[in-house]
Amino acid sequence: MLPQLFSIFFNVVCPVFALVLLGYMLGPKLDIQYRSLSRAAYYILIPGFIFNVLSQVRIDFATAGRMIIGIGVVYLATGLLGLLVARMMGYGKEMAVAFLMTCVFGNVGNFGLALTRFRLGDAAMESATIYMVTVNTISFACCILAASWVHRGGFGALKNLTKTPGVVILPLALFFPLTGTIPPVMVQRITGLLADAMIPMMLLILGLQLREAKRLEWGRPAWAACGVRLVIGPALGFLLIPWIGLSGLQASAGILQSAMPAAVLTAIIAMEHDVAPTFVTSVVFAGTLLSLASLTVVMLLL
Numbered sequence: 200m201l202p203q204l205f206s207i208f209f210n211v212v213c214p215v216f217a218l219v220l221l222g223y224m225l226g227p228k229l230d231i232q233y234r235s236l237s238r239a240a241y242y243i244l245i246p247g248f249i250f251n252v253l254s255q256v257r258i259d260f261a262t263a264g265r266m267i268i269g270i271g272v273v274y275l276a277t278g279l280l281g282l283l284v285a286r287m288m289g290y291g292k293e294m295a296v297a298f299l300m301t302c303v304f305g306n307v308g309n310f311g312l313a314l315t316r317f318r319l320g321d322a323a324m325e326s327a328t329i330y331m332v333t334v335n336t337i338s339f340a341c342c343i344l345a346a347s348w349v350h351r352g353g354f355g356a357l358k359n360l361t362k363t364p365g366v367v368i369l370p371l372a373l374f375f376p377l378t379g380t381i382p383p384v385m386v387q388r389i390t391g392l393l394a395d396a397m398i399p400m401m402l403l404i405l406g407l408q409l410r411e412a413k414r415l416e417w418g419r420p421a422w423a424a425c426g427v428r429l430v431i432g433p434a435l436g437f438l439l440i441p442w443i444g445l446s447g448l449q450a451s452a453g454i455l456q457s458a459m460p461a462a463v464l465t466a467i468i469a470m471e472h473d474v475a476p477t478f479v480t481s482v483v484f485a486g487t488l489l490s491l492a493s494l495t496v497v498m499l500l501l
Contacts, residue, residue, distance in 0.1 A: 200499070208495045211317040215310065216491060218399055222406020233407040240400050245308070246368040247393025252328040253372040254382050254390075258449070263329055266449060269440045270330045271337050273457045276435055278303025278341060281427045288423065296345045297475035298420075300468065301482040302427045304338035305459035307331045309401040310490070315452050316398070318498050326452040334456065336366060342465060346472035405487075408463045415481040425460070425486045429493040433458035437500070451501045458497040460486030 226233065258266075281302030285295040305311070308331055315327040375382055382390075436457030440450050461483045469479035 204495065204499050207318070207498045208491075211314060211498060212491060212495050214317065215313045215402060218402035219309075219406040219409070219487070222403035223410050224406075226403075226407040226410055231403075231407065233404065233411065236400065236407065237404050240397065240404060242364050244393050244397040244400055246364040247390045248312075248397040249328060249332065249365055250368050250372040250382075251387070251390035251394040252325055253332075253369070254375040255387075256325045256329075256376050258325055258329070262445070262449065265443050265445055266326065266329050266453060267333045269443045269445060270333050270436075270453050270456060273432065273435045273439055273453075274303055274305065274334055274338055275341070277427055277432045278338075280431060281424060284423055284427060285420075288420065290420070293349050293475055294420065294478065296349050297469060297479050298424050298427075299345050300342045300465045300474070301424045301461040301479055301486070302432075303341050304462045304465045305334060305428065305432065305456065306405075306462040306487075307334045307456045307459050308462070309405045310487075310494075311456045311459050313398045313402060314494060314498070315455055318455065318501070319448055319451055323448040323452045326449045327456060330453055330456040332365065332369065338462070339363075339464070342468045346468055346474045349472065349474050405463060408466075409484055409487065412466075412480045412484050414477055415484055416477055417481065417485065420478060421481045421485050424482045425489055428461055428482075428486055429458065429489055433493070433497045454501060455494075455497060458490075458494055460490040 222231075225231070256263075278299045281298040282295050285298035290298070307327075311331060312324070312327055315323050319327075374380075381387075433454060436454040440453040440457070445453060461479075463483055466476065466480040466483050468474075470476040
């Protein structure tokens with residue numbers, strides 16, 4: 200077991216963290232503009248990746264439905280548990296919502312897709328992409344609603360969900376598997392090039408985003424939120440995803456996606472809505488570092 204543990208750590212986890220570290224260390228030295236890269240990924244690379252994968256997906260829709268339900272229940276459950284933990288620790292509404300946000304939104308894009316490819320291979324990328332789209336949609340909606348509730352306003356921001364490029368591209372991408380056709384070769388090649396660029400770009404952007412964290416809080420609340428996301432999340436994944444009838448790569452990809460640390464987007468939402476932004480950023484930073492160990496263990500158990 201120990202040789203396999205080291206193999207997973209050095210050959211699967213470390214390459215992912217190496218690109219994050221590269222963005223963290225070299226971004227300022229090379230004067231890389233974080234906002235330009237993130238906008239390019241958001242508007243071009245992510246939609247291209249989603250179209251490239253889902254337009255050629257061959258998973259039957261009954262199975263896809265189980266995947267959506269399974270990963271949705273896992274993330275909603277960890278979010279609610281985070282809210283409960285905050286209340287049990289005696290925190291008020293704002294901190295409780297901050298706990299919910301960091302526990303309900305995992306980094307299934309930057310981390311999840313890269314680790315799935317390295318650990319499970321290209322055959323698992325269809326499943327990982329369905330999980331990613333599901334988690335991002337549900338979690339973004341939950342975070343916006345919860346953050347808006349704190350200050351009794353801002354529900355209109357939820358409308359932006361339907362305008363995000365990764366969601367807008369879904370009907371066009373799913374048109375092809377629904378009709379039993381395939382995209383034109385030229386379109387496949389264009390989106391394929393964009394898809395190949397997305398994962399390394401997203402990892403570099405994550406490093407740049409973590410670099411933006413100016414002040415952090417390393418206290419009991421941050422460790423508690425990290426524990427829910429990194430321990431309870433994968434535990435629920437191991438229990439629930441096979442229970443709803445998934446197996447093989449589909450189950451493994453779902454379990455792995457359930458184990459991701461808090462997404463950087465939660466920190467952005469927290470800052471935009473002034474919901475304990477320092478705490479949320481601290482959880483994202485600490486969870487990303489702690490996931491070096493937790494994700495290695497999860498991948499060993501797959």
